Amino acid sequence: MCAHILVAEDDEMQAELIRRLLLQEGHTPVVVHDGRAAIDEATSRRPDLVVLDLMLPKVDGLGVCRVLRQNGDIPVLMLTARSTEDDVLLGLGLGADDYMTKPYSPRELLARIRTVLRRTQRPTDHSPLLRAGGLTVDPVRHEVTCDGVPVPCTPGEFAILHAMTAEPDRVFSRRQLLQHTRGHDRASTERAIDVHIMNLRKKIEPDPRVPARLLTVFSVGYKLTGQPS
Known part of the structure; x- marks a missing residue:
């Protein structure tokens, strides 16, 4: 499954690691480093999935997720250092499709991404241009x-x-x-x-x-x- 995946992560080293993992899986990643850029990118190009850090500058991840849910049904996988039950429930309550905490296993991240994409796969009568x-x-x-x-x-x-x-x-x-x-x-x-x-x-x-x-x-x-x- 080749997917257009938006990675919103302010840590450049983490973002580059995720980008390389996604490329190895055959996906097309686009990386942004703040919440405003994530909203603009998701609105203009509508990715198949957003890997979303919560601790983003300008607009935090919860704000980004809230905007995405108001404007559509783009799948969201939250990836964050916040690990309390309240944080998890808040993220899922805003409409996130899955939630992972840092530090994480790259293999588990890819497995979660595959699961979310399978669950939310769109009809195949159009291509991710x-x-x-x-x-x-x-x-x-x-x-x-x-x-x-x-x-x-x-x-x-x-x-x-x-x-x-x-x-x-x-x-x-x-x-x-x-x-x-x-x-x-x-x-x-x-x-x-x-x-x-x-x-x-x-x-x-x-x-x-x-x-x-x-x-x-x-x-x-x-x-x-x-x-x-």
């Missing part, structure tokens, strides 16, 4: 369009666009992108990532010589802009 900067990526059908026009991609190119459209405007190093292409391009190297980027620009840029979507961040790597070209 990812959109950024005029690009649309369909992880289920393995299709990419640019401004509505189909874009043929190799497996390695698709893996890169899949990762980057899931987190628009995030800067990816070559090594990070290489991790996403593992299993698709077994012989891929960091230099091969540059070739993938060059080929993708030929397919999605109005002028590949002056990129407007797939940008180079010098001495760091690449990012896909979230704004329309």
Whole structure:
């Protein structure tokens, strides 16, 4: 089951750990670090699940859950250091689908996520589409369009666009992108990532010589802009 999962966690190390676990499971994670960003992201892109820390800045996790329940039925898995019975009951009372306390086992977290997704799985007549900067990526059908026009991609190119459209405007190093292409391009190297980027620009840029979507961040790597070209 490939799911679009929003992770709202202010601890960056914890957030990165969860993001990597979800990627290994084949999911598409998006990470935010405060409650306001979580509400905005969930409202605009409607994830299949929200992994929600309670101790968030700007708007705490209970406030986020309250807003999500007012506006829809997005599944919520609360993940928090608060472990009293009252905290658990309050979270579940606001409509959380499950509740885990820190510290937690990564294996148990993944098992809980699988359980919530199975229990709340939506009809499969639509795909969890990812959109950024005029690009649309369909992880289920393995299709990419640019401004509505189909874009043929190799497996390695698709893996890169899949990762980057899931987190628009995030800067990816070559090594990070290489991790996403593992299993698709077994012989891929960091230099091969540059070739993938060059080929993708030929397919999605109005002028590949002056990129407007797939940008180079010098001495760091690449990012896909979230704004329309």
